[in-house]
Amino acid sequence: MSKLKVGIIGTGGIANVHMQSYAANPEVELYAICDLVQERAAQKAEAYGVSQIYTDFREMLNDPQLDAVSICTPNSFHAPIAIAAIQAGKHVLVEKPLCITVEEALEVEKAVRASDRVLQVGFVRRYGSNTKVVKQFIEAGEIGEVYYARASCLRRLGNPGGWFSDAKRSGGGPLIDLGVHVIDLCWYLMGRPKVQSVSGNAYKKLGNRANVRNLSYYKSSDYDPDKNNVEDLANAFIRFENGASLYVDVSFSLHAKEDEITAKIYGEKGGAELEPELLLISEKHDTILNISPQVDNAGFDAIKGFANEINHFVDSCLGRVETLSPVEDGVEMMKILCGIYESAETGKEVRFGEV
Numbered sequence: 058m059s060k061l062k063v064g065i066i067g068t069g070g071i072a073n074v075h076m077q078s079y080a081a082n083p084e085v086e087l088y089a090i091c092d093l094v095q096e097r098a099a100q101k102a103e104a105y106g107v108s109q110i111y112t113d114f115r116e117m118l119n120d121p122q123l124d125a126v127s128i129c130t131p132n133s134f135h136a137p138i139a140i141a142a143i144q145a146g147k148h149v150l151v152e153k154p155l156c157i158t159v160e161e162a163l164e165v166e167k168a169v170r171a172s173d174r175v176l177q178v179g180f181v182r183r184y185g186s187n188t189k190v191v192k193q194f195i196e197a198g199e200i201g202e203v204y205y206a207r208a209s210c211l212r213r214l215g216n217p218g219g220w221f222s223d224a225k226r227s228g229g230g231p232l233i234d235l236g237v238h239v240i241d242l243c244w245y246l247m248g249r250p251k252v253q254s255v256s257g258n259a260y261k262k263l264g265n266r267a268n269v270r271n272l273s274y275y276k277s278s279d280y281d282p283d284k285n286n287v288e289d290l291a292n293a294f295i296r297f298e299n300g301a302s303l304y305v306d307v308s309f310s311l312h313a314k315e316d317e318i319t320a321k322i323y324g325e326k327g328g329a330e331l332e333p334e335l336l337l338i339s340e341k342h343d344t345i346l347n348i349s350p351q352v353d354n355a356g357f358d359a360i361k362g363f364a365n366e367i368n369h370f371v372d373s374c375l376g377r378v379e380t381l382s383p384v385e386d387g388v389e390m391m392k393i394l395c396g397i398y399e400s401a402e403t404g405k406e407v408r409f410g411e412v
């Protein structure tokens with residue numbers, strides 16, 4: 058059987074992980090690569106034996122042999138590239154967030170609906186091994202109805218700079234970059250209820266703390282500390298139509314003792330923590346039980362998570378399974394994220410679905 062021919066668009070930091078995962082899948086040929094920076098694309102092409110190199114994604118999409126693409130560019134290019142790829146008949150795995158506005162998200166959804174192609178949003182945390190463990194307990198009814206969740210990703214020093222801190226290209230700061238992961242993880246496990254209202258705050262108090270020495274952190278491929286117009290902390294309270302609620306706080310810069318990550322869901326019959334590490338909470342015979350599942354990695358194993366995500370995408374392209382992170386979830390997430398930014402801007406709650 059011929060292999061699925063895959064192209065990578067944007068070959069910076071995260072593209073490495075995509076390429077490693079595709080390279081390990083025997084049903085895939087890493088076929089084409091595209092980056093605005095030609096040398097970057099050429100270097101990756103050599104490392105992975107990729108035959109077709111481009112600097113213009115439209116030229117790449119013209120190749121009828123190409124079956125599917127991973128979009129690993131800055132966020133503002135996600136929607137135009139995804140729409141062009143779907144319309145060119147390619148399957149699409151688009152990195153998170155789906156795009157940077159709700160309007161764009163709806164345009165992507167329209168293009169997907171009008172085609173028979175797969176679009177998977179890169180909500181990689183859904184594909185984590187521990188997420189699957191918790192999901193199994195939820196599906197067996199052991200957590201009961203989940204009515205509250207807490208999602209947090211606080212970096213004291215972690216503004217990646219470059220396009221990440223240029224709102225025009227990123228759509229925002231830690232909320233759209235980190236918040237998207239932890240909110241989505243909780244929301245997915247809560248059963249993806251429709252958002253009813255959001256109330257949020259965004260602060261630009263500390264800047265990117267590029268002055269700090271002796272600590273290293275993730276930086277974008279074109280790091281530039283001089284440009285930074287995104288928030289450095291955001292928090293929000295999200296209400297859902299089914300009565301459930303979620304509290305979130307995220308930062309790139311904060312006077313915190315250490316970095317912190319939290320993803321916890323609370324149900325009528327039990328609770329679950331995915332971050333900082335896997336834990337199930339229950340009550341039996343009038344006694345509270347904290348249950349530690351015995352797994353290889355109690356945290357998020359990124360390498361396995363990405364491999365699962367990419368293998369699932371490949372299986373979806375080959376028609377074997379439905380994607381776990383479809384376009385409509387990307388749209389709902391954009392409503393939540395953009396609603397929080399709007400609420401922070403106006404100082405008012407944003408309500409959805411009201412005339």
Ligand SMILES: NC(=O)c1ccc[n+]([C@@H]2O[C@H](COP(=O)([O-])OP(=O)(O)OC[C@H]3O[C@@H](n4cnc5c(N)ncnc54)[C@H](O)[C@@H]3O)[C@@H](O)[C@H]2O)c1
Pocket residue numbers: 066067068069070071072091092093094097112114128129130131132134152153154179181219220234276277278279
């Ligand atoms: N899932 C995750 O955990 C995770 C982690 C990091 C980044 N990401 C996402 O991946 C995407 C890329 O992030 P990154 O950290 O790799 O950024 P990066 O800055 O390291 O790389 C981006 C690359 O895209 C290229 N590029 C920019 N515009 C392009 C265009 N129009 N056509 C082709 N190439 C273009 C740049 O030259 C650069 O090489 C973002 O959407 C980010 O949110 C996801």
